[in-house]
Ligand SMILES: Nc1nc2c(ncn2[C@@H]2O[C@H](COP(=O)(O)OP(=O)(O)OP(=O)(O)O)[C@@H](O)[C@H]2O)c(=O)[nH]1
């Protein structure tokens with residue numbers, strides 16, 4: 250019974266050729282008999298094709314699309330990587346190579362403003378976006394039930410009890426004062442309130458070119474995306490033609506040094522490393538000396554992930570800072586704490602401890618794509634007011650976005666009340 254479906258295996262290439270052609274011939278005959286009209290499919294008049302399809306000779310060589318594609322400049326890094334040579338620095342007067350944005354979203358997910366592509370698409374899976382999705386079509390009436398639903402959605406998305414209560418009570422007061430004509434007006438007010446929470450912290454990182462070099466120390470608990478963020482930043486700074494160096498300050502694991510070195514190689518950026526178990530402060534010190542000697546503009550130091558509750562390891566961060574300050578009292582010019590967006594309210598105690606140990610000056614919230622709740626960004630902004638520099642919305646280098654409060658809020662809220 251089973252053997253009926255089993256194809257006979259050819260023994261030799263000649264057999265294979267023979268059996269292949271005879272099997273094929275008989276199958277074609279059977280098919281021709283079963284479908285006598287199969288050869289006479291008529292295309293509608295407007296879709297009829299004259300002559301052979303896709304013959305290279307018939308392809309229009311002067312098509313504007315093809316011309317544009319073939320003349321697209323190839324980035325210097327790509328050529329350099331292919332030739333295995335150092336990439337040629339672009340002249341400062343030339344526009345820096347800008348990594349292409351991911352494919353634009355479809356009309357139904359079009360972003361609120363230009364330049365915001367990808368945010369809605371990436372944040373769609375967040376608890377925040379999912380909770381609000383359809384909320385207004387389930388509760389189209391402007392009443393307490395609608396407010397209760399919004400309150401639950403905000404708490405579920407990790408906005409935090411205090412911030413949520415504050416937002417809801419303000420909306421309730423305004424609703425009772427008949428300020429909103431309908432649910433759409435209430436949604437607009439909620440959007441404005443959420444934006445007001447984030448706008449003050451949406452402060453992009455400014456590289457002070459007077460600092461020689463500008464030292465950026467990355468910190469955070471294990472696995473939050475520190476090294477990946479450094480790799481993405483390396484690509485960004487390299488594209489901006491900034492002379493750059495990386496310091497492999499995560500000396501806990503040999504793989505961590507290799508991981509940073511791989512990012513360095515990929516972007517043509519030198520990496521200072523001393524290997525596993527070296528003193529992280531000494532790596533940072535060496536790297537700063539090397540960066541100074543080379544006239545590097547930005548030095549990014551990686552550190553090992555550590556739990557905010559581990560006193561000894563937290564103290565080590567203070568030591569790294571003190572040691573590099575022996576060379577430059579103003580360094581590190583940015584202590585960038587990386588926070589995993591899926592962490593939830595625990596992110597608040599992480600930031601509290603890291604801030605106490607090393608003085609955090611900027612945040613990167615990663616992994617906002619996927620299953621992140623999204624709301625913790627509001628809680629962090631409200632509680633600490635520390636600038637949020639970047640958001641990680643994916644694993645590709647171009648997925649590290651300068652934090653944009655408007656793009657973020659609009660990606661979380663429904664585009665229309667029926668959405
Ligand atoms: N989806 C997604 N994944 C990310 C993002 N940022 C980092 N990751 C992933 O998170 C994982 C951990 O990243 P690492 O950069 O190794 O994290 P780390 O903080 O350096 O880890 P330790 O050095 O072990 O403390 C990797 O698989 C990254 O690809 C992001 O924005 N989105």
Ligand SMILES: [Mg+2]
Nearest residue numbers: 475476499505
């Ligand atoms: Mg790491």
